Amino acid sequence: MKRTFNILLAEDDADDRLLAKEALEESRISGSLHCVEDGEELLDYLRCRGRYSARARAPRPDIILLDLNMPRKDGREALREIKADPELRRIPVIALTTSKEKEDVRKTYDLGASSYIKKPSSFDGLVDVMRTLGKYWSEMVELPAE
Numbered sequence: 001m002k003r004t005f006n007i008l009l010a011e012d013d014a015d016d017r018l019l020a021k022e023a024l025e026e027s028r029i030s031g032s033l034h035c036v037e038d039g040e041e042l043l044d045y046l047r048c049r050g051r052y053s054a055r056a057r058a059p060r061p062d063i064i065l066l067d068l069n070m071p072r073k074d075g076r077e078a079l080r081e082i083k084a085d086p087e088l089r090r091i092p093v094i095a096l097t098t099s100k101e102k103e104d105v106r107k108t109y110d111l112g113a114s115s116y117i118k119k120p121s122s123f124d125g126l127v128d129v130m131r132t133l134g135k136y137w138s139e140m141v142e143l144p145a146e
Helices: 014-027 039-046 075-084 102-110 123-140
Strands: 005-010 031-036 063-066 093-097 115-118
Touching: 005 014, 005 039, 005 123, 014 031, 014 123, 031 039, 039 075, 063 075, 063 123, 075 093, 075 102, 102 115
Parallel strands: 005 031, 005 063, 063 093, 093 115
Antiparallel strands: none
């Protein structure tokens, strides 16, 4: 069954956030994209703290797209905290990163990531990734209720 779903993108690069937004629109997936700039802001969003204290400003994501290399708290640290939290651990986290280091791939899965995707080098590639993720997570997968 097709449904609208909430995507939370944790990405420190403003251009990459804009490209992800445009790629989601281009992919024609019924998704809502929310963005944060680092791991600290990601956890504030998920835990409804600070400027995200109103749930309306921070709807619970169905999936998290996570860059590994961010300032303040990187993606690996944020992933570790998300998967250790009983309220958050069921949210699928997909690493979407430029790193293709074998150690990063291994460690990210060890920390509980659902998938590891190397960022495409072209906009068309990113549209394909968003379309595939959207179709898979919104039409095929049964996600746990909040």
